[in-house]
Amino acid sequence: MGLRLVGLLSAAGLVAGAAAAGGVPGGERFREANDLARAGDYPKGIALYEELAAGGQESASLYWNWAQAAAARGAPGEALWALLRARDLDPGDRAVAREIERRREASNLDPAEIAPDLWAGWARSSRRYHLDLLGALLVLLSVPLHGAVRLRPGARGATALLGLALSLGLVLTLGSAASSLTRPVGVVVRRGATLLDAASPTAETLGTLREGEVVPILEGSGDYVRVEDSSGARGWALAPDVRRLQGPIAPSR
Amino acid sequence: MKAAVFLMLALAAPAAGAAADTVRSEVDARKVGLDDRLELTITVDGQLQEEVALPSLRNLQVVGGPSVSTQISLVNGTLSQSKSYTYVLQPVMVSKAEVGPVRARMAGGERTAPAISIEVVAGSIQSRQRSPRAADPFSADPFSSFFGGVRGPEPKLFVEAVPSRTTLHVGEALLLTYYLYTQASVSDVKFVEAPQYAGFWAEDVERGSTPPAGEGVTVGGESYQRYLIVQKLLFPTRPGRLTLPASTLKLGIPRQSFFDRGSVVQRPTRPVVVVAEAIPDEPGFSGAVGRFQATATLDRSALALGEAATLRFRVEGSGNLKWLDRAPEVSLPGARVYPPQVKSEIKAEPGGMRGAKTWEFVVVPQTSGTLEIPSLAFSYFDPQVGRILRAQTPALPLQVGGGMTAGEAPAPLAAAKGAAASLALRADLDPAQRRLPALSGSSLALIAGVGLLVHVGIWAAARWRERGPLGEGRSAPRRSARAALHALERAGAGGLTKEAAATLIEKTLHDVFGSLEGEEDGERVRAARALLEEVEFVRYAPQLGDYTETIRDLAARAREVVRRWA
Numbered sequence: 001m002g003l004r005l006v007g008l009l010s011a012a013g014l015v016a017g018a019a020a021a022g023g024v025p026g027g028e029r030f031r032e033a034n035d036l037a038r039a040g041d042y043p044k045g046i047a048l049y050e051e052l053a054a055g056g057q058e059s060a061s062l063y064w065n066w067a068q069a070a071a072a073r074g075a076p077g078e079a080l081w082a083l084l085r086a087r088d089l090d091p092g093d094r095a096v097a098r099e100i101e102r103r104r105e106a107s108n109l110d111p112a113e114i115a116p117d118l119w120a121g122w123a124r125s126s127r128r129y130h131l132d133l134l135g136a137l138l139v140l141l142s143v144p145l146h147g148a149v150r151l152r153p154g155a156r157g158a159t160a161l162l163g164l165a166l167s168l169g170l171v172l173t174l175g176s177a178a179s180s181l182t183r184p185v186g187v188v189v190r191r192g193a194t195l196l197d198a199a200s201p202t203a204e205t206l207g208t209l210r211e212g213e214v215v216p217i218l219e220g221s222g223d224y225v226r227v228e229d230s231s232g233a234r235g236w237a238l239a240p241d242v243r244r245l246q247g248p249i250a251p252s253r
Numbered sequence: 254m255k256a257a258v259f260l261m262l263a264l265a266a267p268a269a270g271a272a273a274d275t276v277r278s279e280v281d282a283r284k285v286g287l288d289d290r291l292e293l294t295i296t297v298d299g300q301l302q303e304e305v306a307l308p309s310l311r312n313l314q315v316v317g318g319p320s321v322s323t324q325i326s327l328v329n330g331t332l333s334q335s336k337s338y339t340y341v342l343q344p345v346m347v348s349k350a351e352v353g354p355v356r357a358r359m360a361g362g363e364r365t366a367p368a369i370s371i372e373v374v375a376g377s378i379q380s381r382q383r384s385p386r387a388a389d390p391f392s393a394d395p396f397s398s399f400f401g402g403v404r405g406p407e408p409k410l411f412v413e414a415v416p417s418r419t420t421l422h423v424g425e426a427l428l429l430t431y432y433l434y435t436q437a438s439v440s441d442v443k444f445v446e447a448p449q450y451a452g453f454w455a456e457d458v459e460r461g462s463t464p465p466a467g468e469g470v471t472v473g474g475e476s477y478q479r480y481l482i483v484q485k486l487l488f489p490t491r492p493g494r495l496t497l498p499a500s501t502l503k504l505g506i507p508r509q510s511f512f513d514r515g516s517v518v519q520r521p522t523r524p525v526v527v528v529a530e531a532i533p534d535e536p537g538f539s540g541a542v543g544r545f546q547a548t549a550t551l552d553r554s555a556l557a558l559g560e561a562a563t564l565r566f567r568v569e570g571s572g573n574l575k576w577l578d579r580a581p582e583v584s585l586p587g588a589r590v591y592p593p594q595v596k597s598e599i600k601a602e603p604g605g606m607r608g609a610k611t612w613e614f615v616v617v618p619q620t621s622g623t624l625e626i627p628s629l630a631f632s633y634f635d636p637q638v639g640r641i642l643r644a645q646t647p648a649l650p651l652q653v654g655g656g657m658t659a660g661e662a663p664a665p666l667a668a669a670k671g672a673a674a675s676l677a678l679r680a681d682l683d684p685a686q687r688r689l690p691a692l693s694g695s696s697l698a699l700i701a702g703v704g705l706l707v708h709v710g711i712w713a714a715a716r717w718r719e720r721g722p723l724g725e726g727r728s729a730p731r732r733s734a735r736a737a738l739h740a741l742e743r744a745g746a747g748g749l750t751k752e753a754a755a756t757l758i759e760k761t762l763h764d765v766f767g768s769l770e771g772e773e774d775g776e777r778v779r780a781a782r783a784l785l786e787e788v789e790f791v792r793y794a795p796q797l798g799d800y801t802e803t804i805r806d807l808a809a810r811a812r813e814v815v816r817r818w819a
Contacts, residue, residue: 090683135697142708146712150714169701180693
């Protein structure tokens with residue numbers, strides 16, 4: 001595991017080095033998309049952002065701009081989705097956090113309606129502060145400490161340090177591991193999106209989902225996903241109406 | 254079953270008299286032999302208030318009955334009831350006999366039937382003479398019963414399956430009607446086995462709430478009442494010569510006389526042969542056969558960017574509408590079109606299947622300006638024309654206004670452009686080095702698990718060492734050393750007798766270093782043995798003075814040895 005960690009860290013270093021040497025790939029297309037959005041051609045601008053994201057150029061800045069263009073186009077749900085995606089990528093971006101709060105209030109959504117899972121907060125903190133790496137390091141560090149304590153039983157400071165490292169390391173690693181098991185969620189991106197009783201074009205309508213609401217995705221079937229809204233109602237919605245927050249971006253058009 | 258009850262009610266209708274609150278008294282013979290029997294029937298039409306009593310009898314005695322039967326009829330929405338009492342009578346002597354007047358208390362008051370005189374002669378004359386039964390409510394029944402329990406001939410009735418046509422196209426409707434022809438009352442009609450329509454798609458024709466009415470027909474020179482039993486719409490699913498096999502119906506015949514218990518007869522239909530002609534096929538053909546009209550409508554002609562419009566594509570007409578399951582392709586550049594919801598309003602009628610099928614598409618414009626919903630086509634086969642026709646809807650314009658942000662009013666397009674220019678966009682993509690690789694949940698769990706296992710291993714190894722023998726140069730278990738130092742400190746602190754203190758030091762040293770017997774003569778062993786000898790000396794020395802200092806010194810030296818070697 002130590003080797004794996006070293007490998008990961010080395011890979012991160014290589015990526016960082018390559019970026020510093022050759023600039024950010026996709027930068028030109030990004031600026032082109034910005035120009036389109038500034039010119040008022042939001043659909044094309046968003047299409048370019050989407051193309052970049054699908055090509056692996058995901059970043060908080062890309063989703064920030066996407067959110068701005070979507071909001072200007074009159075799609076608050078899509079804007080909120082893009083901002084939440086940006087926050088997932090860079091939890092430390094305070095501007096994104098402020099914008100999410102502003103959009104949430106504008107959409108008249110309760111804080112719980114955009115954060116249905118408490119573990120999601122842990123996952124974000126873990127990504128922001130690299131709690132997973134820290135926990136793994138602490139667990140690994142506790143092993144030689146334990147050995148030292150066994151060899152030098154009189155060293156009381158080492159014993160306390162061992163206890164602290166092991167317990168903190170376990171809490172961080174297991175907490176981060178548990179947060180990765182949370183249910184996938186999606187954002188309702190269409191006004192008046194319907195909740196259906198079956199994954200079928202002839203299904204009966206159970207109700208309407210609120211645009212911008214974050215809903216857990218329970219399962220998927222063809223063009224439909226099964227979701228649960230904040231009131232606890234479960235049903236099927238059209239997959240394009242509920243955009244996933246996790247996972248790769250698939251072109252929607 | 255429901256149909257059978259309706260049919261029974263309808264068939265019973267002619268037998269039920271139209272008159273309300275009447276009572277009749279009848280005998281089957283006005284002249285009988287002394288050895289004969291006669292049947293007295295009292296029939297009450299209307300709502301009885303109490304049971305009808307046996308009338309007074311002169312020169313007659315009751316030998317059977319009464320047998321009571323009730324018939325309920327629904328004619329033109331009016332419910333009527335008829336009740337009859339049947340007695341079997343026998344003369345007492347050769348003389349005049351009489352059945353007294355019959356009185357019945359009805360809802361409309363008391364009704365009376367006149368007395369009946371009967372002539373009784375010697376011997377038996379029944380085989381030679383019987384009087385006709387006047388005004389019998391069952392007179393419509395041609396199979397009148399005979400007193401004595403012998404059934405008459407089998408009632409004349411048969412069933413028939415009649416197709417509306419025998420040549421048609423695949424997908425075209427054919428009406429198959431099952432008729433019952435009867436000269437008798439029938440109480441129940443049902444199929445012995447559900448009819449099979451191989452090669453056809455079948456739909457039940459909806460029936461009205463009114464019961465079926467019979468009609469008089471002549472078949473083979475004989476009069477029958479004909480009743481419609483059930484109708485099916487059949488649509489051939491493949492071309493060729495198709496045969497509808499015979500179906501057998503079970504018909505219940507109600508009791509005909511006092512001793513008759515009724516019966517059930519079975520009647521088969523004849524097989525029906527139908528020739529189905531193939532229909533042509535061409536790209537885009539929907540499979541619809543009939544006459545249809547297609548229309549497309551938008552629920553609004555103008556909307557703001559971000560709002561949704563509903564496009565309805567409706568196919569209406571007569572034909573195999575239920576076969577239509579493919580929605581038209583709607584492609585609209587500049588708008589997102591969601592998969593449609595389908596709504597059907599289809600009725601199966603004797604004339605065919607009629608109604609409409611509607612596909613509802615939600616259209617969400619992605620850009621402002623004027624969008625045009627394209628013309629939508631619908632191809633169907635018209636059997637009357639004999640070829641595939643194409644219905645085309647006109648293109649529909651959709652005006653899309655400027656976008657609006659959540660909670661804001663729609664803004665003019667120019668204002669939207671101005672807002673676009675002031676969008677707070679970030680200039681560059683974030684550099685990739687800001688992201689450190691994240692460990693997956695399984696990797697983290699693995700790290701925690703392996704770490705814990707290593708810790709457990711270290712602990713177990715230490716425990717093993719604690720329990721193993723102490724060799725030269727090996728330290729004592731941590732807990733033993735700590736406890737030993739504590740014990741030695743207690744021994745040197747005073748407060749104990751010299752024997753107790755010496756014993757404590759000796760025991761502690763043995764706990765830490767063992768018995769020391771047979772061990773190699775190293776520095777550690779020598780130091781421990783020397784100390785033990787001194788402790789033993791002090792322990793057994795006579796109490797001639799104060800040994801406190803000596804004990805403290807020994808305890809201090811013992812602690813030193815323990816610290817050094819344990």
